[in-house]
Amino acid sequence: QVQLVESGGGLVQAGGSLRLSCAASGRTFGSTAMGWFRRAPGKEREFVATIGWSGANTYYADSVKGRFTISRDNAKNTLDLQMNSLKPEDTAVYYCAVAKVPGNPTIPAAFGSWGQGTQVTVSS
Secondary structure (H helix, E strand, O other): OOEEEEEOOEEEEOOOOEEEEEEEEOOOOOOOOEEEEEEOOOOOOEEEEEEOOOOOOEEEOOOOOOOEEEEEEOOOOEEEEEEOOOOHHHOEEEEEEEEOOOOOOOOHHHEEEEOOOEEEEEEO
16 A cells, blocks of 8 residues: 655645645555546545656646646655646645556546645635
């Protein structure tokens, strides 16, 4: 079982930037995709971005495309999410996760290990 710990969340003004990080321990995850999801108050958990095991393939939700960048360092067992041009609607708890199926899944059910989440709040 892998343990995931997110960090980097906080309060930022609209238009600002944050960089989220996810540190993994327990086992290596270099052979599986990883992703970021978020849950806003009163809403379901939604897909943000996913990255393949090699880092070559990335996918983004339309709402964050062009503003967010996902990356990973398999040697350090870390996953990052660079968030630029933040909007109030990006406010949510952000979670990192490790996929339990092949490919680059985008649904929560395809991910087997989750972090505890980090709060991102964007003020207008």
